Amino acid sequence: MREEIQVYRFSIAATVGLPLAALFLQSWIPLRLGFFSIFDLPLLVVIFFAVARRDPATGLLTGCAIGLLQDALTAQPVGLYGISKTVVGYAASSLGVRIDVENPITRGLMTVAFYLLQRLVYMAVANGMAAQDIAWRWGHDIGASLANGALAVVVFAMLDTFKQRS
Amino acid sequence: MENFFTRYRNATVLAVVLFLQIFALAVQVKRPEDPRHPEAGSVRLIRVWVVTVITPFEKALVSSSHWVRNLWASYVDLRGVAQENREKNAEIERLKLSQAQLSEEARQARRLQVLLDFKQQSALETVAARVIGTGGSEQSRLLYLDKGSNDGIRPDMPVITPDGVVGKTREVYAGTTQVLVINDANSGLGAALEVSRLQGILRGTPAGDTVLLYVMKDEKVSPGDRLVTSGGDRVFPKGLPVGTVIEVKPGSDLFYSIRVKPAANLGRLEEVLVVTRAPHPQTDEGQAPMRASDIINSHLPNYSPKPKEEQPASNRSTPGAAPAPAGDPTPPLPQGDPR
Numbered sequence: 001m002r003e004e005i006q007v008y009r010f011s012i013a014a015t016v017g018l019p020l021a022a023l024f025l026q027s028w029i030p031l032r033l034g035f036f037s038i039f040d041l042p043l044l045v046v047i048f049f050a051v052a053r054r055d056p057a058t059g060l061l062t063g064c065a066i067g068l069l070q071d072a073l074t075a076q077p078v079g080l081y082g083i084s085k086t087v088v089g090y091a092a093s094s095l096g097v098r099i100d101v102e103n104p105i106t107r108g109l110m111t112v113a114f115y116l117l118q119r120l121v122y123m124a125v126a127n128g129m130a131a132q133d134i135a136w137r138w139g140h141d142i143g144a145s146l147a148n149g150a151l152a153v154v155v156f157a158m159l160d161t162f163k164q165r166s
Numbered sequence: 167m168e169n170f171f172t173r174y175r176n177a178t179v180l181a182v183v184l185f186l187q188i189f190a191l192a193v194q195v196k197r198p199e200d201p202r203h204p205e206a207g208s209v210r211l212i213r214v215w216v217v218t219v220i221t222p223f224e225k226a227l228v229s230s231s232h233w234v235r236n237l238w239a240s241y242v243d244l245r246g247v248a249q250e251n252r253e254k255n256a257e258i259e260r261l262k263l264s265q266a267q268l269s270e271e272a273r274q275a276r277r278l279q280v281l282l283d284f285k286q287q288s289a290l291e292t293v294a295a296r297v298i299g300t301g302g303s304e305q306s307r308l309l310y311l312d313k314g315s316n317d318g319i320r321p322d323m324p325v326i327t328p329d330g331v332v333g334k335t336r337e338v339y340a341g342t343t344q345v346l347v348i349n350d351a352n353s354g355l356g357a358a359l360e361v362s363r364l365q366g367i368l369r370g371t372p373a374g375d376t377v378l379l380y381v382m383k384d385e386k387v388s389p390g391d392r393l394v395t396s397g398g399d400r401v402f403p404k405g406l407p408v409g410t411v412i413e414v415k416p417g418s419d420l421f422y423s424i425r426v427k428p429a430a431n432l433g434r435l436e437e438v439l440v441v442t443r444a445p446h447p448q449t450d451e452g453q454a455p456m457r458a459s460d461i462i463n464s465h466l467p468n469y470s471p472k473p474k475e476e477q478p479a480s481n482r483s484t485p486g487a488a489p490a491p492a493g494d495p496t497p498p499l500p501q502g503d504p505r
Contacts, residue, residue, distance in 0.1 A: 026302035034433040056176035072216035074306030079191035
């Protein structure tokens with residue numbers, strides 16, 4: 001017998017506030033801790049919302065919105081993070097329907113994979129459409145994905161408090 | 167038909183959202199660039215909205231951070247004082263608290279004094295600003311300042327510290343300014359080796375390093391050589407410290423691959439100066455602005471510059487490109503930042 005999958009929803013305050021808080025922290029913390037720019041808090045929020053809601057359309061729209069807002073803070077053309085986070089939002093919510101994403105190890109591994117997926121899509125779009133010269137750096141990118149995976153375990157546990165059963 | 171969209175709802179939404187973003191991205195990339203207005207319409211609107219929402223919190227946080235630091239210092243000292251309270255009298259306690267507060271204020275005052283000294287000694291007109299945020303991405307090395315157009319800041323103004331060049335202003339909003347840091351991959355400035363006066367273009371890399379480009383392999387460049395701004399880009403005044411050469415390698419073409427350590431500590435900036443007015447670089451009257459390709463060609467033996475009348479204005483790659491400073495044997499650099 002198939003186990004019933006729990007779908008969550010969020011208050012409007014959490015839906016709006018969490019992405020803005022992630023963007024704010026992502027912009028502010030690297031001023032004090034330079035290494036923090038390897039983390040991608042908006043990505044973690046996209047993954048968290050996507051797997052909790054488990055609706056691919058909502059997940060990709062959330063990813064699109066957060067990605068575009070993140071683009072707006074950079075010097076790059078608006079749309080690079082938008083496109084890559086749209087793909088991640090869609091993939092994460094599709095995955096959320098199929099597997100248990102409440103387990104910390106699953107959450108960490110899932111984030112590692114989605115970080116790399118985002119990086120690949122970002123690189124492809126930036127190099128292909130925006131004439132950027134972004135190279136794949138194995139050591140750095142794998143390291144950053146693992147770091148984001150570790151952070152995700154902690155952040156997701158904190159964000160769980162905002163979940164509401166639908 | 168209804169069944170089709172119901173069945174493939176998610177895939178359809180994905181395709182539509184991706185298409186719209188790719189289309190919008192293509193429009194942005196395709197649009198001709200105006201250095202003064204790199205973006206227009208809806209894209210700028212999105213940036214204005216986001217900056218308007220995010221930066222007030224950053225300003226508030228940075229402004230209150232000194233208060234928080236004082237509070238923390240006081241807290242730490244209070245804990246220490248509580249332990250030593252049996253041995254020490256009330257006057258010493260008060261003095262210690264004052265000392266903790268004063269030391270933080272003194273640290274800040276020292277930083278600001280260095281900035282003020284530089285400002286007073288320099289011929290440049292500057293506006294001091296606090297760094298309140300970053301672009302938050304490894305792909306884009308930006309800073310946000312707590313001053314904007316209301317304070318006289320405009321796009322393409324140099325941003326410096328007493329140690330050296332930081333970057334230049336990009337988008338300027340009423341109370342906030344975006345700074346493109348010299349180690350951003352889209353950044354670029356005209357630089358020259360301080361002693362040999364060899365000129366090149368300093369660019370950032372996606373990894374956040376800074377490299378000096380277009381220095382021919384037959385020139386002599388060594389680690390430790392210092393770089394200053396050449397003034398040829400018409401953004402940065404001539405002679406500001408840029409950095410130090412840390413590695414020289416032969417590149418794949420005619421030029422060296424030179425890695426540079428920036429003079430300013432780009433990872434730890436709290437206050438900076440925005441140069442609102444600089445003395446105009448000396449120019450040779452009658453010499454036409456040069457294109458980037460002319461600069462590169464000028465390193466080649468068979469190069470002969472075009473006469474002024476042959477160069478239509480529409481062909482100029484950068485409207486602000488400068489003629490060579492008087493007496494400077496090397497040609498000027500184009501504006502380094504194509505944005």
